[in-house]
Amino acid sequence: MVTRERPTLEAVARRAGVSRATVSRVVNGSTTVAVAIRDAVNAAVEELGYVPNQAARSLVTQRTESIALILPETASRVFSDDLFFPAVIRGVSLELEAADKQLVLMMAGSVASHDRVERYAMAGHVDGVMFASMHGADPLPGSLARIGIPVVCSGRPMSPPPTPIPYVDVDHLGGVSRAVEFLLAKGRRRIATIAGPQDMVAGVDRLKGYRTALRDAGLTGHEAVGDFTRESGVRAMHQLLAEDPALDAVFVASDMMAHGALQALRDAGRRVPDDVSVIGFDDFEISRYSDPPLTTVRQPIVDMGRTMARQMLGLVTDKLDVPQAVVLPTELVVRESA
Amino acid sequence: MVTRERPTLEAVARRAGVSRATVSRVVNGSTTVAVAIRDAVNAAVEELGYVPNQAARSLVTQRTESIALILPETASRVFSDDLFFPAVIRGVSLELEAADKQLVLMMAGSVASHDRVERYAMAGHVDGVMFASMHGADPLPGSLARIGIPVVCSGRPMSPPPTPIPYVDVDHLGGVSRAVEFLLAKGRRRIATIAGPQDMVAGVDRLKGYRTALRDAGLTGHEAVGDFTRESGVRAMHQLLAEDPALDAVFVASDMMAHGALQALRDAGRRVPDDVSVIGFDDFEISRYSDPPLTTVRQPIVDMGRTMARQMLGLVTDKLDVPQAVVLPTELVVRESA
DNA sequence: ATGAAAGCGCTAACAG
DNA sequence: CTGTTAGCGCTTTCAT
Numbered sequence: 001m002v003t004r005e006r007p008t009l010e011a012v013a014r015r016a017g018v019s020r021a022t023v024s025r026v027v028n029g030s031t032t033v034a035v036a037i038r039d040a041v042n043a044a045v046e047e048l049g050y051v052p053n054q055a056a057r058s059l060v061t062q063r064t065e066s067i068a069l070i071l072p073e074t075a076s077r078v079f080s081d082d083l084f085f086p087a088v089i090r091g092v093s094l095e096l097e098a099a100d101k102q103l104v105l106m107m108a109g110s111v112a113s114h115d116r117v118e119r120y121a122m123a124g125h126v127d128g129v130m131f132a133s134m135h136g137a138d139p140l141p142g143s144l145a146r147i148g149i150p151v152v153c154s155g156r157p158m159s160p161p162p163t164p165i166p167y168v169d170v171d172h173l174g175g176v177s178r179a180v181e182f183l184l185a186k187g188r189r190r191i192a193t194i195a196g197p198q199d200m201v202a203g204v205d206r207l208k209g210y211r212t213a214l215r216d217a218g219l220t221g222h223e224a225v226g227d228f229t230r231e232s233g234v235r236a237m238h239q240l241l242a243e244d245p246a247l248d249a250v251f252v253a254s255d256m257m258a259h260g261a262l263q264a265l266r267d268a269g270r271r272v273p274d275d276v277s278v279i280g281f282d283d284f285e286i287s288r289y290s291d292p293p294l295t296t297v298r299q300p301i302v303d304m305g306r307t308m309a310r311q312m313l314g315l316v317t318d319k320l321d322v323p324q325a326v327v328l329p330t331e332l333v334v335r336e337s338a
Numbered sequence: 339m340v341t342r343e344r345p346t347l348e349a350v351a352r353r354a355g356v357s358r359a360t361v362s363r364v365v366n367g368s369t370t371v372a373v374a375i376r377d378a379v380n381a382a383v384e385e386l387g388y389v390p391n392q393a394a395r396s397l398v399t400q401r402t403e404s405i406a407l408i409l410p411e412t413a414s415r416v417f418s419d420d421l422f423f424p425a426v427i428r429g430v431s432l433e434l435e436a437a438d439k440q441l442v443l444m445m446a447g448s449v450a451s452h453d454r455v456e457r458y459a460m461a462g463h464v465d466g467v468m469f470a471s472m473h474g475a476d477p478l479p480g481s482l483a484r485i486g487i488p489v490v491c492s493g494r495p496m497s498p499p500p501t502p503i504p505y506v507d508v509d510h511l512g513g514v515s516r517a518v519e520f521l522l523a524k525g526r527r528r529i530a531t532i533a534g535p536q537d538m539v540a541g542v543d544r545l546k547g548y549r550t551a552l553r554d555a556g557l558t559g560h561e562a563v564g565d566f567t568r569e570s571g572v573r574a575m576h577q578l579l580a581e582d583p584a585l586d587a588v589f590v591a592s593d594m595m596a597h598g599a600l601q602a603l604r605d606a607g608r609r610v611p612d613d614v615s616v617i618g619f620d621d622f623e624i625s626r627y628s629d630p631p632l633t634t635v636r637q638p639i640v641d642m643g644r645t646m647a648r649q650m651l652g653l654v655t656d657k658l659d660v661p662q663a664v665v666l667p668t669e670l671v672v673r674e675s676a
Numbered sequence: 677a678t679g680a681a682a683g684c685g686c687t688a689a690c691a692g
Numbered sequence: 693c694t695g696t697t698a699g700c701g702c703t704t705t706c707a708t
C-alpha cells in the first residue's frame with residue numbers, strides 16, 4: 001500500500017506564504033480574508049491537491065458530518081427482496097444528501113455486529129444515530145442517548161427508554177381497521193390474520209388492530225404469526241388453512257407475507273379473491289404486479305425515513321423544535337385480491 | 339445537544355494510577371503489561387465506560403478500520419426493486435463483517451454527491467474504496483488509486499486507468515453465447531435483444547456477445563437499448579415488436595428488463611414462450627415467480643461482492659498476492675420462458 | 677515492564 | 693485582517 005504523502009495545512013501555508021490559521025480560514029470559507037490572500041491560498045490548495053484530514057478536524061471540532069442508520073438485522077435480510085429497508089434508506093438518504101451529511105449504514109443483526117456498532121457510535125465516528133426495524137427492547141438507543149449522542153427511531157420503541165427518544169411511526173391501527181372493515185363490507189365473515197413478529201411494534205400493533213376490529217364486529221378469527229418474510233407467509237397461510245379450511249379472508253401484516261400467502265392459496269387450490277380475500281400491508285411496487293394484484297394498506301415508508309432524518313438533522317443542529325413523536329397516515333389501496 | 343463529557347485515556351490513567359501509555363497498551367491488547375496492572379486498567383475502563391476516540395486514534399495511526407463501497411447511482415436507484423445492488427452489498431458485507439471492518443456505503447448518483455464522496459475518501463475517512471456499477475470512464479477510481487488509496491472495482495473498468503486497479507467481473511460473453519445457442523437449438527431464428535446501457539461494461543459486453551453469437555449463426559437481429567430497469571424493458575420490447583412483429587425470441591441483458599419485456603409481450607397479446615422466447619440475465623429470486631418463470635443467465639452477484647471485498651482486505655493488509663483480475667463463471671438457468 | 681515526551685493535522689481563541 | 697499559540701485524544705519511540 002503506497003500511501004503517498006498527502007499535503008497538510010502546513011504545506012499549503014508555506015506554499016502560499018501565510019500562516020496555517022489563514023489557510024484554515026480560507027478552506028472553511030471564512031469571509032474575513034483578503035481577496036488576494038484567499039486567491040493565493042486557493043491556488044496553493046489546487047496545486048498541492050490539498051484535502052483536509054478529517055480525523056484531525058474531527059478531533060478538534062468534535063463533529064464528523066456523518067450520521068449512522070442502524071438496522072438491527074443481518075445484511076442478508078436488509079438486502080433481500082424485502083422492499084421495506086430500501087424504502088427507509090431511500091428516504092433517509094434523500095434528506096441527508098440535501099443536508100450534505102454522509103450516511104453511514106450499519107447492519108447489526110448479530111451480537112458481534114451489535115457490539116461493533118455500539119463501539120463505533122460511542123467512539124464518536126458519527127454525529128448521530130438513527131434506528132429502524134427495532135426488535136424487542138433493544139437497550140442501545142437508550143444507552144447512546146444517555147451518553148449524549150443524538151438518537152432518533154423509526155417505529156415507536158417498544159419499551160419507552162428512560163431518556164425519551166424522538167420517533168416517527170405510522171398509523172398501524174387505523175390502517176388495519178380500514179382493511180378489516182373493507183372485508184366485512186364485502187361480506188367476509190371468516191377473517192383470519194397472518195401477524196408480524198411479536199417482538200416488533202409493527203407486528204404487535206397490527207395484530208392488536210385486527211383483534212379490535214374483529215371484536216367490534218362480534219367475530220373471532222384464526223391467527224398465525226410470521227416474521228414479515230415471504231416464506232413465513234407461505235407457512236402461516238398453510239397453517240391457517242389447516243385450522244379453518246372454510247376461511248374466506250385473511251389480513252396479512254406485510255406485503256411480503258401476503259405474496260407468500262397468495263402463493264400458498266394457489267398451491268392449495270383456492271381462488272383469490274373468489275374463495276379467499278387477501279389484504280396486505282405496505283403497498284410495495286411489486287404488489288401491483290402480483291397475481292392477482294394485491295389489495296393492501298399503504299404506509300409511507302420513504303416518508304418515515306425522511307421524517308426521521310429531518311428529526312436527526314434538527315437534533316445535531318441544536319434546533320429546539322424537534323417533534324418528539326410523528327405519526328404518519330396509512331391508506332387502504334384496493335386492487336383485485338380483495 | 340447535551341454532549342456529556344466522554345472519559346479520555348487520561349482519565350482512565352489517573353483512575354488506575356498509571357500512565358497514558360500503559361492504558362493505551364492495555365486497550366490495544368499489548369502483551370507486555372503486568373497482569374495486575376492490566377486488570378486495574380480494565381477495571382478503570384469499565385467503571386468509566388471508556389471508549390477510545392476514533393478521530394484521535396486515526397490521526398496517529400492513519401487508519402480508520404472502515405472501507406467504503408461507492409455506487410455511482412442515486413439512492414432511489416440503488417434502493418429500488420432492482421436486486422443487483424442488494425446482492426453486491428450483501429456479498430461485500432459478509433466479508434467485511436468477518437474481518438471486523440466497518441462498511442461505509444456511499445451513493446454518488448449526482449455530480450454533487452460524486453464530489454462529496456471524492457472529498458470523503460480523500461480526507462482519509464476510510465482505508466480503502468470499492469466501486470460497483472461504474473458508468474463510462476469515471477476518473478474517480480483512478481485518481482484515488484493514484485494518491486495511494488487502495489481501490490478495487492466490481493466490473494472491469496471501461497477504460498483501463500493508468501494506475502492498474504484490481505477488479506472482479508463475470509463471464510458476460512460466455513453466458514450470452516450459451517443463451518443464444520439455446521434459443522437457436524429451440525429453432526428460433528428471429529432473435530432480438532434488449533441491451534443494457536452502453537456506458538457500462540455489462541451493457542457493452544452482453545451486446546457484443548449477442549452480436550457475435552448471431553453472426554456465428556449467420557443471422558442478424560434487431561436491437562434496442564435499455565438502462566437495466568423494468569420500465570426501460572417495457573419500452574424496448576414495444577420498440578422491438580414494432581420493428582419486427584414476427585420476432586420469435588429476445589435475449590434481454592438483465593432480469594429486470596426481462597420482466598418488463600414479459601409484461602410488454604403480454605400487453606401485445608404474445609404468448610411466452612409459444613410465440614416469443616425470453617431469456618434474461620441475473621437470475622434474481624423473483625425470476626422464479628414471474629409469469630412465466632424466467633429462463634436466465636445466472637451471474638454470481640453476491641460472490642462478486644465477496645471477491646471484491648477480499649481483494650480489498652488483501653490490499654489494506656499489504657498482502658502482495660491480490661489477484662489483479664478475477665472473472666467468475668455464468669450459467670444458463672432454464673425455466674418456462676424459453 | 678512502565679513512564680515521559682513528542683507529535684499526528686487541524687481549529688479556535690486571542691493578540692496585534 | 694492575519695499570525696501566534698494552545699490544545700483536541702491518542703500512539704509510539706525512547707529512556708529508565
